[in-house]
Amino acid sequence: MDASQPAVDQAAKNAVLNGLQDRVHFQCADVFDLLPKLEQEGGKFDLVILDPPAFTKSRNSVKNAVKGYREINLRGMKLVKNGGYLATCSCSHFMDPELFTKTIREAAANVHRRLRQAEYRTQASDHPILWAADESYYLKFYIFQVCEEE
Numbered sequence: 001m002d003a004s005q006p007a008v009d010q011a012a013k014n015a016v017l018n019g020l021q022d023r024v025h026f027q028c029a030d031v032f033d034l035l036p037k038l039e040q041e042g043g044k045f046d047l048v049i050l051d052p053p054a055f056t057k058s059r060n061s062v063k064n065a066v067k068g069y070r071e072i073n074l075r076g077m078k079l080v081k082n083g084g085y086l087a088t089c090s091c092s093h094f095m096d097p098e099l100f101t102k103t104i105r106e107a108a109a110n111v112h113r114r115l116r117q118a119e120y121r122t123q124a125s126d127h128p129i130l131w132a133a134d135e136s137y138y139l140k141f142y143i144f145q146v147c148e149e150e
């Protein structure tokens, strides 16, 4: 799902080009509306991937960004089947790895989920992290197995 109709149209075209149109479905929606709706409908998925835009492009709006990341992550976790997987990223430099990790931890605690980290990565080598330019380290990417607290 994506809030941009052109992005959804492009994804649908790519699915046809790859012969996957019967197996993948796209939806134009705002995740802040759709994730609660899916939860109300009892939706459960093997894998949920969250790849949001940078919720903050400056240090001043980090607090609001934390709220946004916490909200989509806790909602995403609730949609994962017990023992399923969550892939979650942040492409905002100002949401640093420590803060992103803390935010995910809080989201899991809020919804009584235990996270088993399967993977942590940063951006691919075609976007090198320049030690002389802090802002070049921007992508954080986790894969977790998500289990309900007993």
Ligand SMILES: C[S@@+](CC[C@H](N)C(=O)[O-])C[C@H]1O[C@@H](n2cnc3c(N)ncnc32)[C@H](O)[C@@H]1O
Residues within 6 Å of the ligand: 001, 002, 003, 004, 007, 029, 030, 031, 032, 051, 052, 053, 091
């Ligand atoms: C980092 S990109 C995702 C790229 C995608 N994973 C791909 O591989 O093509 C972030 C996307 O989030 C979408 N977006 C931004 N705000 C949104 C919202 N509130 N609800 C749903 N999608 C949103 C943007 O339109 C953008 O396409």
